[in-house]
Amino acid sequence: MSGVADRLDRHWRRGRLVPVVYDFAVEREPIARLGGRLLWGADMRVFYDTFAEAARLPPGTAVLDVPCGGGVAFRGVPRDAGLRYVAADLSRLMLGRARAEARRRGLDAAFAGVSADRLPFADGSFDRCHTYNGLHCLPDPAGALAEMARVLRPGGVLRGSAMVTGAGRRQDAFIALLRARGDFGRPGSLADLRGWLDGAGLESAEVTATGALACFSAVKPG
Template identity: 50%
Template sequence: MAGTRWTETVGRLGGAVYDYGVEREWLARPAGRLLWGTDTGLLYGTIDSIRDLPVGAAVLDVPCGGGVALRGLRPGIRYVGADISTGMLERTRRQAGRLGLAVELREADVAALPFADGEFDLCVTFNGLHCLPDPPIAVREMARCVRPGGRIVGDTIVRGAGLRQDVAIGMFRRAGLFGPGGTVAAVERWLDGAGLRIDRLHMSGAVVHFAATRPGVTGS
């Protein structure tokens, strides 16, 4: 019981520290270089591209964490943030309020998302898959929730980029902040296994950025 409370406390603290950093690009850029050897500008560029969606498009953000994806949102786009942590959902709610955005938030397990098949045009998943206990199942659920022709875009930390990064991943796993994770080859298998067509798979340090499309056309 004490171990569970410790894990929960560490998880909340880790989430708060991560959110503080990722919400401040000036801080995230050097931290990303130092810890993961990555260019966090790739993350922010992907987030900013959300605003290119047409008015009326629907976006699922899972796990939404503290709502970093909101910086790419614009009026007229439906945003649904899902996370198993009520604390993270509350952080997203506050962030949306600061930005003056209307959002929908759902407490949900990524392994069993409470959304209809093909409900969304885009699913984004930023810095979350490496924290989950079963990433392949999570990716399959995300794929189910996007329409034919819809996309899944995101990133995740992977093993194999270098000894320093692998040691850091091991430390985060022992602290209960990371799940089993995988390698870049594993990420490719997760996407393939979900029936997705991989459009982009780019490694920057220990972070893999990916984009994939659910084959087919709406109404076919």
């Protein structure tokens, strides 16, 4: 692992302030919508709308949520949905918050303290992979997407969101600041994101952007 990757790994394993502030805001949609508009020029309603798909998954569907953060994606999962849900994150702090959120929502989930780019799961272990607002924090987003594609079964679906460059000078300046602080890894542009999805061997990619926020989905062929 490179020096940059090592620093990011330590930052997110040990960090407290930024994860807690982020989790506090993202769990409160009105705050997130205001912050998304001011900081990213984004309509965050698109982000929250993506969670609804989980409510349509049949019982027994195996879902990997990585990085799960404090469990914001849990809001899309109905009680007693019968999913085989695994929530994974590098941060013990965020996993603790995710466990508490799962208990509050009545979600039966397993939890794993792992990095998104080094997944300890067998090939084809999951029917769905969710990766919301985490790729831009990683040193190798392309490698992480390749790992997520690896653990998807043929026909499995990847859904997620990430901050991207190229939305405007203000947004790019804020991304540069977060990279300098060590909060962001190597975010890319919309074109980069599409290239990463293609490079991971995924098909039928759909990528939409609102400001600096990109939401995407793709399918593992087979």
